[in-house]
Amino acid sequence: MKNKADLEKRVNIALDSLNQMERASAPPYFFTRLEARMQKGKTFWEKSTLFLTNPVFSFASITLILLFNIYVIASSPDENNITQQDNELATIDEYNQVSSTLFDFENIKP
Amino acid sequence: MEERELIKQLKQRDRDAFKSLVDTWQNMVFNTAIGLLQNEEDAEDTAQEVFIQVFESIDTFKEESKLSTWIYRITVSKAMDHIRRKKTKKRFSFLMSLFKEDGQVMIEPPDFLHPGVKLENKENAKALFKALDKLPPNQKTAFVLNKMEGLSYQETSEIMEISNSATDSLLQRARQNLKKELRNQFESIND
Numbered sequence: 001m002k003n004k005a006d007l008e009k010r011v012n013i014a015l016d017s018l019n020q021m022e023r024a025s026a027p028p029y030f031f032t033r034l035e036a037r038m039q040k041g042k043t044f045w046e047k048s049t050l051f052l053t054n055p056v057f058s059f060a061s062i063t064l065i066l067l068f069n070i071y072v073i074a075s076s077p078d079e080n081n082i083t084q085q086d087n088e089l090a091t092i093d094e095y096n097q098v099s100s101t102l103f104d105f106e107n108i109k110p
Numbered sequence: 111m112e113e114r115e116l117i118k119q120l121k122q123r124d125r126d127a128f129k130s131l132v133d134t135w136q137n138m139v140f141n142t143a144i145g146l147l148q149n150e151e152d153a154e155d156t157a158q159e160v161f162i163q164v165f166e167s168i169d170t171f172k173e174e175s176k177l178s179t180w181i182y183r184i185t186v187s188k189a190m191d192h193i194r195r196k197k198t199k200k201r202f203s204f205l206m207s208l209f210k211e212d213g214q215v216m217i218e219p220p221d222f223l224h225p226g227v228k229l230e231n232k233e234n235a236k237a238l239f240k241a242l243d244k245l246p247p248n249q250k251t252a253f254v255l256n257k258m259e260g261l262s263y264q265e266t267s268e269i270m271e272i273s274n275s276a277t278d279s280l281l282q283r284a285r286q287n288l289k290k291e292l293r294n295q296f297e298s299i300n301d
Contacts, residue, residue: 011292015285017234018257022226026140027154031132034158038165 113177120168132161135178138259139185145254146189148222148239152196156188163188175268182269186251193247241291249284252277 051057111119111130119127139160144153163184171180222243227235242250248270255266256277267277 007293007296010296011289014234014238014292015288017227017231017238020228020231021224021235021258022228023137023259024141024144024153024225026136026157027150030136030140030154030157031129033154034132034161037158038162 114173117168117171117173117177120165123165128161128165131164135181136161138178139181142182142185142254142259143189144224145258146186146250147192148243150225152192156185156192159188160185179265179268182255183271186255186269190247190251237292237295238288241288241295244291245284245287249280249287252280253284253288256281 111127116127116131120131136157139157140153143156143160144150147153147156160181164181171177221236222239223232223236224239242253245253251270252266255261255269256263261269263274263277267274270277270280272280
């Protein structure tokens with residue numbers, strides 16, 4: 001029980017440890033370094049991120065993907081034609097129009 | 111310089127106005143960033159990013175809120191971006207380490223100690239910052255703004271764009287979670 005009370009006391013002391021804390025100050029010559037960074041311009045990664053997150057780029061990419069999809073769908077073979085071919089093959093199979101067994105070859109009627 | 115006049119001059123890209131803005135707000139931005147990021151170098155880097163953003167997007171500032179509120183919002187947003195980038199980098203480093211023979215994962219920095227903490231509170235503050243780092247982002251933000259930056263509920267709510275009751279609830283949950291985490295830390299030391 002005493003341990004639990006000690007633990008709670010320690011937790012509360014830790015929580016209050018920020019009460020007397022002083023504020024952190026920016027390092028010396030902060031403005032000089034900031035100005036130097038601004039004059040240097042953006043790094044490659046910052047430029048890349050800005051370019052990729054640019055709404056114009058995102059919109060253009062989506063449009064391009066959509067156009068490519070439309071092109072792929074439009075240029076794919078006619079589905080009706082494939083169905084027709086499937087039907088023809090099914091008819092041939094159903095009426096045994098293909099002589100493919102040995103029995104068929106040996107019993108050809110004149 | 112009056113705030114409206116300062117904004118007007120900033121919109122004209124006046125260097126002295128920008129220097130005045132940085133001089134006025136650099137400690138506020140740095141203190142908030144260091145509380146959220148728990149690393150002095152990252153905090154300085156983020157503080158620089160904040161002022162660059164302020165300089166570049168001052169034209170979009172509509173003066174519906176105070177300038178300080180707007181700068182705080184940018185600071186929180188930039189700090190959160192920094193945390194996300196760091197997490198992604200850490201995950202990537204872990205993945206890369208799996209494919210390398212001498213695979214080294216990014217080294218965890220030692221426990222953070224805020225430069226403003228008094229010597230006698232050093233160990234307790236270290237434990238508290240460790241616990242703070244495990245809080246969800248919105249609870250962490252509310253706690254840093256209210257407890258470390260010393261802002262009122264009203265100011266914290268305006269920055270986070272939530273109601274006062276939501277801020278109150280966030281702070282209560284943050285305190286409960288911090289207590290829970292601190293208990294775990296101290297119990298594991300005693301074991």
